Amino acid sequence: MSYSNVSTIDHDIPSGIKRWIFSTNHKDIGTLYLWFSLIMFFVGGIAALLIRAELFKPGMNLVTPEFYNQLTTMHGLIMVFGAIMPALVGFANWMIPLMIGAPDMALPRLNNLSFWILPFAFSILISTTFMQGGAPNFGWTFYAPLSTTYGPTSTDYFVFAVHLMGISSILGAINIIATIVNMRAPGMTMMQLPLFCWTWLITAFxxxxxxxxxxxxxxxVLADRHLGxxxxxxxxxGxxxxxxxxxxxxxxxxxYIIILPAFGMISEIIPTFARKRLFGYASMVYATLAIALLSFIVWAHHMFTTGMPIAGELFFMYATMLIAVPTGVKVFNWVSTMFKGAMTFETPMLFAIAFIVLFTMGGFTGLMLSIAPADFQYHDSYFVVAHFHYVMVAGSLTAIFGATYYWLPKWTGHMYSETLGKLHFWLTIISFNITFFPMHFVGLAGMPRRVPDYALQFTEFNRIASIGSFTFGLSQLLFLYIIIKTIRGGKPATSRVWEGAHGLTWEVSSPAPHHTFSTPPVVKDPHG
Amino acid sequence: MARLATFVLIFFAGAVVYTYPNFTANDKFVGFAILLFVGLFLLTLFYFKQQLLVRNLLLLIFGMSGFAFLLVPLYDVLCDVTGLNGKMDLSVMAATPRGIDQSRTITVEFVVSHNQQMPWEFKPKHTVLQVHPGEMATTAYYAKNLTGHTMIAQAIPSIAPSKVSKYFKKVECFCFSNQKLGPGESAYLGLRFYLDPDFPADVQRVTLAYTIFDISDETKEWLCQNHSIITYHI
Structure with a gap:
């Protein structure tokens, strides 16, 4: 049954640049978000490779220490706010209306605004690199007084850019909540929502x-700098x-904003290729809620070394460890979904499995860092760098790669090349581990983060990490090539695309027409 | 009518925040910000009638925006109550403690840390004092302005371990006010304190650290009132 080819809205798709600038179509805006995030991913990646090139051997080789600080700052800000978050919002735009049988997002004009703020925000942020005094150099966390007393002039541009990103995210979040709460197809209850919608709903809050x-x-920060x-x-x-x-x-x-939607994507991919229903749907929803609520009472575990009283350290330590419980429930459920399933290992599934393994490793290093007395040793070392790249790159980014391959046939109407996809997978995962696994060792041995030079005994591991990072970076050009190749042509995709795929998304023909579900579909069992 | 009165009240509160003389720049900024978001919150609550879900989400956003600024006074209150962060009560204590606990002797260490941009010589007169809980003690810090122009400094104390900060009672301290020294001028800046008789039994050693900051640029003349009775210029 196909709802898709019946479009009750009789207008042509606007052509040219106006289609993108004035678009209120969730698919077009989703596409814009995804391309934007891919561009930012490469920009942030260039900063990362410059960092790794500097660290290839000890001593000052390539950049000045001042510029190195700017690189780490820009890399962090661009990857967090420019690459990962817009990619997740892009997926939300594309997939949530298709998953819940809605004709579009609830507030389509707002949707246009929330995307088009981003290019301006990041133009402002990136332009600081070329300003006198240089780009912000205080790390993505912009700790005072580095950003107040000692911040470069461009800090004010950074502040304005962050304000814009915040407005964009808030508008996007309002839209996603309004869509999921109000626009579900008749008969779809909250507990029938696909898990990607659930995780995004909680993320939006x-x-x-x-x-x-x-x-x-x-x-x-701005007031401290200029308003006395x-x-x-x-x-x-103060x-x-x-x-x-x-x-x-x-x-x-x-x-958690960065990782929860990734949890949702993995929860969509695994059942498809295990050809089983997701194990423990309700517990997945409650675990996500629990993680979100706990995230508000653990912040000071980033600050164990600021001289907190023992009682405070104990509270934040135990609260942080508590998060391992709902996260463990999720990992258990994914593994149980695969258990005795009829599994096949297409590229999305490979990325999903890699996600589970590597994200769990990142979770364990997080558990190590949560132990307050141990954290005094690990704090601000490369161990922390290894930890958060295992959860952000091997977690979020891997899920984004997997979800791209998973839904690319639905977006483009063509199957991607499975051979190239698998090549991209193995290159990415192997080079990722070559890059970040050695950082655990140098971190435990005492190499501090955010310093452009290091002691001689760390040379070998840093060299390995740098080689891994360049392999990782270049592998992503293959990803870009695969996407462009799939857009341009390839084996036509069926509407269901994957044998084990279930849900309203797969009732729509591939590529998904410009307008879908203009008349609401009938929901019987979205999991069936 | 009641709604209009609410906004008039908020406007009036803003005027009070603006004119109240004891408010620092921080207090004023936080006051304005919180009033702004309270205003936006009420505006949304009263006049946003159509999409109730979107209205509620806007209420959440404005509420959290106000909360972000509310964190500033909340943090101060929390630090005062718990002695968190080694922060000390900067108010003057009663000059007569109850009883002296002769059975215990606490070592009080005095240290300084220079703010990077503070070109003063600054050091404690005594690096260590032995005091009984309840006993009044007096010491001083030596400060010399090494520059060729008049400067104003503010000293910020910090106590370690932080849990005893609320038992460290200052009767008189140069940190209560700004300190002004002319070119090449030097002074002994006085400090009179006692340890509360309820001082925790498991602590034998306290460190009082002062950091001095150059606040010449930020300080208005009216702030600068050096009236410490035991501070004497050399």
Whole structure:
């Protein structure tokens, strides 16, 4: 049965640049988000490769220490706010209306605005690189007083860019909540929602709760710089540690904003290729909720070394460890879904399995870092760098790769080349581990992060990591090639695409027509 | 009518925040920000009638925006109550403690840390004092302005371990006010304190650290009132 080819809206798809600038179509805006994030991924990747090139051998080789600091700052900001988050919003735009049988997002014009803010925000941010005094150099966490007393002039541009990103995220989140709550096809209950919608719904609430706090933090930085306040200066009655509290009150939920939609994608991919229903659907929903709620009471585990009282350290340590429980439920459910399933290993499934293995490793290093007395040793070392790249790259980014291959046939109407896809998978996963696994060792041995030079005994591991990173970076050109090749042609995809795929998305023909579900579909059992 | 009155009230509160003399720049900024978001919150609540879900989401956003600024006073209150972060009460204590606990002797260490951009000589007169809980003690810090122009400094204390900060009572301290020194001028800046008799039994050693900051640029003359009775210029 196909709902798709009946379009009740009789207008042509606008052509040329106007189609993209004025678009209110969720698929077009989703595509814009995804391309934008891919561009930002390469920009942030160039910064990463410059960092790794500098660290290829000890001593100052390629860039000045000042520029190195700017590189780490820009790499972090661009990857978090420019690559991962817009990619996730892009998937939400494309897939949520298709999954719940809605004709479009609930607030289509707002949707256009929330995307088109982003290019401006990142133009402002990236332009700081070419300003006198250089780009922001205080790390993506912009700790005071580095960003207040010692921040370069371009800090003000950074503040404005972060405000814009925040507005964009907030508008996007309102839209996603309104869509999921109001626009579900008749008969689809909340507990029948595909898990990707559930995780995004919860993520959207996290965004609404913490993006205003980030906006408050940058506003206070701006006020400290120009308006005579001293929120983060002790001499005027403020406290630099207050900045860290405010920042991490935003920052910790932010890392779940990055990972929860990835959990949703994995929960869609695994059942398809295991040809079984997702094991423990309800427990997945409640585990996601539990992770989201716990994320608000663990922020100070980023600050164990700021001189907290013992009681505070114990509280944040145990609260952080508690997060391992719902996360463990999720990993258990994914593995149980695969158990005794009729599994096949197409590229999306490979990425999903790699996600489970590598994300769990990142989770375990996170558990190590959560132990307050041990954290004093690990704090600000490359162990932390290894940890968060295992959860952000091997977690979020791997899920994004897998989900791209999973839904690419639905978007383009063509099957991608499975051979090239698998080649991309193996290159990515192997080079990822070559890059980041050695960082655990140098970190435990005491190599500090955010320093452009290192002690001689760390040379070999850094050399290995640099080689891995260039392999990783170049492998992503293959990803770009596969996407372009699939858009241009390939084996036509059926509407179901994957043998084990279930849900409304796969009732629509491939490629998904410009308008879908203009008349609401009948929902019987979205899992069946 | 009641709604209109609410906004008039918010406007009035803004005027009070603006004119209240004891408010620092921080307090004013936080006050304005919170009033702004309370205003936006109420505006949404009263006049956003159509999409109730979107209205509720907007309420969440404005509420959290206000909360972000509310964190500033909340943090101060929390630090005052718990002594978190080694922060000390900067108010003057009663000059007569109850009883002296002769059975215990606490080692009090005095250290300084220079703010990077503070070109003053600054050091404690005594690096260590032995005091009984409840006993009044007096010491001083030596400060010299090494530059060729008048500067104003503010000293910020910090206590380690932080849990005893609320038992460290200052009767008189140069950190209560700004310190102004002319070119090449030097002074002994006085400090009089006692340890509360309820001082925790498991602590034998306390470190009081002062960091001095150059606040010449930020300080208005009215702030600068050096009236410490035991500070004497040399």
């Amino acid at each position: 996290l965004l609404l709760a913490v993006m205003p706090v980030l906006a408050g933090a940058v506003t206070m 306040t001293s929120f983060f200066t002790a001499s005027g009655g 406290d630099p540690v207050l900045f860290q509290h405010i920042f991490w009150f935003f920052g910790h939920p932010e890392v």
